[in-house]
Amino acid sequence: MISVVLVCALITAVSLFLIFRPLLAGSSSPFHFDLEGSSGSLRRLLRKKQTVYENMKDLEFEYKMGKLSEEDYQRLRDDYSREAYEVISRIEAITPETLEKPGKPQVVAVLKSGKKLKK
Numbered sequence: 001m002i003s004v005v006l007v008c009a010l011i012t013a014v015s016l017f018l019i020f021r022p023l024l025a026g027s028s029s030p031f032h033f034d035l036e037g038s039s040g041s042l043r044r045l046l047r048k049k050q051t052v053y054e055n056m057k058d059l060e061f062e063y064k065m066g067k068l069s070e071e072d073y074q075r076l077r078d079d080y081s082r083e084a085y086e087v088i089s090r091i092e093a094i095t096p097e098t099l100e101k102p103g104k105p106q107v108v109a110v111l112k113s114g115k116k117l118k119k
Helices: 002-025 039-064 070-093
Strands: none
Touching: 039 070
């Protein structure tokens, strides 16, 4: 009877950990298992870069619509530019060796050819 309770408790604990792990990974918690420079980190950085660019685009739109003053626009634009620079620097610092996984082939770069791809 006790072994059944222990097995159920263990299954529950593992299930809860797997469910809440993505929520904990976004914060600076001790349960953050993603190593710096891994492919998961690269994906997060690329998403962050895309988000910063979208924010800059929205900022430009709001400024042109007259919703922001010149000072606010310049300050926010500088902040977003600084953040974009930091993200791009971190992306460029990731080397292909840190992305390698043993036994799996890696695509390091995509070379553009003169041929156009059909869609």
